[in-house]
Amino acid sequence: MRIALIGCMVMNREISRLAAESSHVIRVWWLRQGLHDTPDILRTELQKMIDSVERENEILRENLRFHAIVLAYGLCSNGVLGLRSRTLPIIVPRCDDCISLFLGSAERYRKLFHSMPGAYWYNRGWIEQAFTPSEENYRLQRAQYVEEYGEENADYLMECTNHWMTNYTYCGYITCPYGDCPEHEVYARQAAENFGWKFKKVDGSMEYFDALVNGPWDDVRFLTCPPHSRIEADYTDRKFRSVPCEIDDWEGYA
């Protein structure tokens, strides 16, 4: 099978590794980490990529055409809701976000979410690709506030935008299943110490990633959204359903 995979850079190591070793032919398009903060932009970017994959597919020789589009995204602040295709099925994992993928299942994430209330998750991808809480990152953030809003407002803005951290209680460090970097664990431990969080190390897993990249996409863990349907939330643990729709009907989506 030939797969077009659109993924968030936070998962680039896991997916690149699996894609290289897959029996399928997989081409990957990456979006930068952090788009979940602006879900409308995430949706727009993903749809642009889906459209471009399908346009390209039309001009490819038949034996080189893709058979499916796989999204390495969960709900991600609802950024994937509304997405649709004209010719290819879209596969999306039934989970809230990448933490379920890093942990191996949505079920495991739900359990940890309840047993470790207020947890900030660190792992290799997050440390390499994202803004993660650390003293150094906060020093940079404060300098930016001084530049843009003046010294008199900087501390106040830091307090307002980072107050949530005082409500968190855990630093969850997810190990990298194919070889961990000790410096990343040191980084996470340091953050836990600086911010007064309990440090907890949990094993990462490639299981959910493996199923995502290689299939088969069972209905329990994945939604397969057929062409001329859109991805909708079902607000249960299944996260998604597909609903037939006109390709240009975007009513209800920004």
Added chain:
Amino acid sequence: MSTLNEISEWLQKGRAPKVKAFVQQALDEGIPANEILQDGLLDGMNIIGQKFKNNEVFVPEVLVAARAMNRGIEVLRPYLVANGVEEKGTVILGTVKGDMHDIGKNLVRMMMEGKGLKVIDLGVDVPVEKFLDAARENDAKVICCSALLTTTMGEMRNVVEAVEASEMKGKVKVMIGGAPITQTFCEQIGADCYTADATSAAEAALSYFK
């Protein structure tokens, strides 16, 4: 520029010391406290609120403007109380259970206070019963629930159902908001109102007291 314009302009720039100084100057000029509030402070805050709604300014601009407004109100408060300016209604506000995030919720509080509403802020990780108890104790007409995470937004359904099952059914409105929340979700859980930003939330809450 008139003193009230100065207040509005400096507030929009988030310059709290300037705002305080011009509020004092306006009082010294004999401008009534309520006029300073409406045509100076709230005028500036409304402009920032509209710009925020239109994505012309972002969270930090609103935060510094709100702080400047609060500093101005501190100067005015003794005069406002003396003149008997009353609050327009009481709103219960909080981030739902399991969710520790408060930037959006705090913005909503600032915008609502800017509209003259009394806001009882229950903070983050608020259990369902606490929302209801606070509404009862404070005779509030509106409960506002915030959530940042898709993992916690389901708690809002529990708040709606608890209000429905209580003596407050039909009397207390439940408003919801937060990054993953949509109008579709609002309709699905039977909440009374969804708004996409803090400015609209304050406008919607105020409409329940008119």
